[in-house]
Amino acid sequence: MGFLDKVKSLLPKRKEPDLKNNIPKEKENIRKTFGVYCRTNHNTEGDKLCSKCTALLSTVFTKISRCPYGINKPICDKCETPCFGEKATNEFITIMNSNQRKMLFSHPMMTIKHKMASIGMDYAKRERDKKQTDKQKQTEEKVKAKISNAMKSPKSSKSKAKAKSKKKKK
């Protein structure tokens, strides 16, 4: 074993980024939210959903299983590329947003966790947008620098050439 390997073996191992499967939790959260919504708005009883909510829920669940983001997907009500179709997405978001307070009472931990995930998504998006604008600024500055260099360079190359020719003459 080389010295470096020894040092490496002594250092704490870097944790692999854990790929959490978010889908079961999200499905549970959505199902419960639908339940609360349907009970209050469609007068259903217990855990049963009305036919309309059942249909919407099955659409949503099918789409989640095929989510292009995979198991590490963002939460659906914060997704930038919702895949439920426009009508279903609107209905879905209405349901998810409509009874947050009720959800907080009936399933506090789940609602708080979902809220945290949603805040996390907002934060990640903001950071990404910030990075993008920073990158844009950088490229703009690079372009500006290139332009100004291009304006300067003919003179400087000429003067260099002159200097060279002078040296040759000597």
Ligand SMILES: [Zn+2]
């Ligand atoms: Zn319903």
